[in-house]
Amino acid sequence: MNFLAHIYLSFGDDEITLGNFFADHIKGNKYKHFPERIQKGILLHREIDTFTDSHPIAKQSSKRLHKNYSHYSRVIVDIFYDHFLAKNWSAYSKVALSSFVENFYDLLQKNYAVLPLPTQRIMPYMISGNWLLSYANLDGISKVLNGMNRRTKNKSRMNHAILDLEEHYEAFENEFTQFFEELIIFSHEKYNFLCEN
Numbered sequence: 001m002n003f004l005a006h007i008y009l010s011f012g013d014d015e016i017t018l019g020n021f022f023a024d025h026i027k028g029n030k031y032k033h034f035p036e037r038i039q040k041g042i043l044l045h046r047e048i049d050t051f052t053d054s055h056p057i058a059k060q061s062s063k064r065l066h067k068n069y070s071h072y073s074r075v076i077v078d079i080f081y082d083h084f085l086a087k088n089w090s091a092y093s094k095v096a097l098s099s100f101v102e103n104f105y106d107l108l109q110k111n112y113a114v115l116p117l118p119t120q121r122i123m124p125y126m127i128s129g130n131w132l133l134s135y136a137n138l139d140g141i142s143k144v145l146n147g148m149n150r151r152t153k154n155k156s157r158m159n160h161a162i163l164d165l166e167e168h169y170e171a172f173e174n175e176f177t178q179f180f181e182e183l184i185i186f187s188h189e190k191y192n193f194l195c196e197n
Contacts, residue, residue: 076161
């Protein structure tokens with residue numbers, strides 16, 4: 001899953017949220033260098049990714065893109081799913097998306113010192129561009145895909161994936177809705193387990 005889903009699936013727990021958000025920047029056992037509860041957020045992130053990558057519905061979404069985008073198709077699906085989470089936010093949270101996002105940006109700024117360097121580097125751009133809120137519209141998703149394509153030096157062709165999203169919009173949205181209900185249950189169980197142990 002992408003940024004917004006990982007933040008949402010931290011269940012309002014600040015330290016879990018931090019670890020769940022920046023976990024991709026922490027390799028192997030280096031997570032043990034962080035405070036215990038942030039470690040648990042990193043481990044929760046990894047559990048969520050493993051569940052997602054092996055889930056038949058997420059695989060179905062990815063398969064639709066695989067011909068054109070090869071191994072990048074999973075990354076694209078993560079971005080698409082964040083779009084549907086943002087678009088349908090009121091179905092998943094009583095807190096307005098704009099307020100949720102502002103609270104998260106505040107959390108990042110207050111905990112800047114604990115963030116890994118790559119996260120510190122992207123944070124100002126994320127906040128100034130209001131990435132998380134922009135996921136709710138197709139223009140925002142198009143910008144994300146363009147940015148990801150630039151990072152791969154145009155090898156991924158991810159900038160074209162917005163056309164696939166538009167063409168198969170209903171199918172992707174239905175898959176997200178089915179999958180995310182299962183992911184919420186799984187993530188909450190893992191969150192409870194990690195917090196109790």
